[in-house]
Amino acid sequence: MKKVGIVDTTFSRFDMAGAVMDELNQLCVAKFERRTVPGIKDIPVEAKSLLEGGCDIVIALGMPGAEPIDKQCAHEASLGLIWAQLMTNKHIIEVFVHADEARNEKELAELAENRAKEHARNVYRLLFRPDDLRKMAGTGQREGAPDAGPLRR
Amino acid sequence: MKKVGIVDTTFSRFDMAGAVMDELNQLCVAKFERRTVPGIKDIPVEAKSLLEGGCDIVIALGMPGAEPIDKQCAHEASLGLIWAQLMTNKHIIEVFVHADEARNEKELAELAENRAKEHARNVYRLLFRPDDLRKMAGTGQREGAPDAGPLRR
């Protein structure tokens, strides 16, 4: 059985890990290992540690704030996640929801929940259904928002 | 026979992989390995994995959106692709088409198709015709757009 690592933060304002576990449980991927760290810049080393400790993939859940410094932190964390993947040869699916992506707290919570669930399905596909991803190539998928769809020629 | 890895995304709105394979098939480079990942930041580790699994070169196909966050994701992915190359000593040809490079969906699709095909020819040249590239040095080639040509003195 494959094991999915989940890393989330105390900084985040929504329990995205719960949404991920709900979704993966429905898909019968039952084995998780979850770690919580203070902020998004603490995620990369935790994710790497999970991947080296037996997880096949990690889902990284963060909710950066709306200020320029928050954007910079998210950028640094993203680079760290890419390095961690290259050092372990495994995927880390980044699910970041920026505080300024929605108009109010209710919409932001919905966005966070939906994006987390849709990316949980991506984790499932990467592990068990690579052909499903191949069929979706170039179709303009958007996690947590309406899909853009393929270009109309 | 050389093997070409292809990595594309479900985020992209055009099947650039199809265009690449058409072009490479015409050039009789018949052996491919294709992987689809959710977004461009998932490409670097997948490309590295292909290169370490026997591919001689990888072509990385992405279509970042038009927002600042999309530009940042593309930047992060590009850095990841450069690291992956340095870690494997093999080329990854990045073919990114930005959503704001064309005026409408039709033109964007044409740009994506043309750039993908022209870069497929670059892949072919890197593998089999390095002398052709040498002859084209300094001639202002532009993939998917009219060539700039050499400077007029």
Place this chain on the structure above:
Amino acid sequence: MKKVGIVDTTFSRFDMAGAVMDELNQLCVAKFERRTVPGIKDIPVEAKSLLEGGCDIVIALGMPGAEPIDKQCAHEASLGLIWAQLMTNKHIIEVFVHADEARNEKELAELAENRAKEHARNVYRLLFRPDDLRKMAGTGQREGAPDAGPLRR
């Protein structure tokens, strides 16, 4: 007994290391190793050296200035801290207080003290109480400022 590394700077205008040690002493984490370097860009290698020399975690204390060049230095230091973590598989908790985060010197000093102490508690939790962090996941914690709290749906 776990050992906590502390790295601070002569550039900083507040003794955050004192605040960290006060807090950790109250939590009975008595074993420290402290190093002071000139500026924040000197922290990453010092932190890595502490982690490789037996520390279980490092807390990195910096106070970047308000100018664009200071922001850039902080960005570079942050990236270095992420690399150092990935190279050692241990956490470095970054506590940076930007000179323009407060309206005057008094408030800046309070912010620095509070953020340092709150992150000292994060260090404690990462070492000894990972379950406490898990319970705080998604609750909008903010170190040195009022917590944002969970999103209201």
Place this chain on the structure above:
Amino acid sequence: MKKVGIVDTTFSRFDMAGAVMDELNQLCVAKFERRTVPGIKDIPVEAKSLLEGGCDIVIALGMPGAEPIDKQCAHEASLGLIWAQLMTNKHIIEVFVHADEARNEKELAELAENRAKEHARNVYRLLFRPDDLRKMAGTGQREGAPDAGPLRR
């Protein structure tokens, strides 16, 4: 005899490699290995490969465009060149000429030629005349443009 690697691009609009070879031939550094790649982001891995394949130094020739995306590509390539150097412990002399550094094509071509030639002399000095560089330290050298000269106190 030392061997100089040269990497240039088909994107560039001027044959800087020719200028480099002319200059190095005059300085009697006769042994070259030249590779051409499509764009500047393809240079780092090619340069690393040359350095690991026996070249003592590489000169990297690129001509980024004038758009923000071109600046970003140049930035990414520059970072890649620095990593490649740190991984091989050898120098890669970057010669990038930005399309917006001159007022017209004629001036841009002259700039490209002059900068390439002046950096070819830097390559020669790094390989054979480190003392010449030491004497030039702090003298405000500018490749392809009038030297700034030492500060007047």
Place this chain on the structure above:
Amino acid sequence: MKKVGIVDTTFSRFDMAGAVMDELNQLCVAKFERRTVPGIKDIPVEAKSLLEGGCDIVIALGMPGAEPIDKQCAHEASLGLIWAQLMTNKHIIEVFVHADEARNEKELAELAENRAKEHARNVYRLLFRPDDLRKMAGTGQREGAPDAGPLRR
């Protein structure tokens, strides 16, 4: 006896290496190894080479220009210096003086000289007097400019 590596550039408009050596000679740190490279982006690999060749620490001296491209080069060089430190576990003290930090050439030369000398003392402290640095922690030191001092509460 400890050995201090010095790397400077021909691009710089002031002989900061001279100032460093004067200062370190007064402090009786007599053993140097000095290398001059063309520009700041050439410093990281040279510094790494010195550290791996026996130097205990390196001081990196650069004077980036005032244009955006110069700022970007400095950023890239700074990242390279951080990587080089993490790869060698030794300090590289970066002394960059930006061309737009002073109002005229005379002031810029004074700034360069003072900053180089003050950082030479930091090098000395890191090698021989870590306790002195510890006492200066949080005191708002500024190299080449009046110290900011500790925050007034």
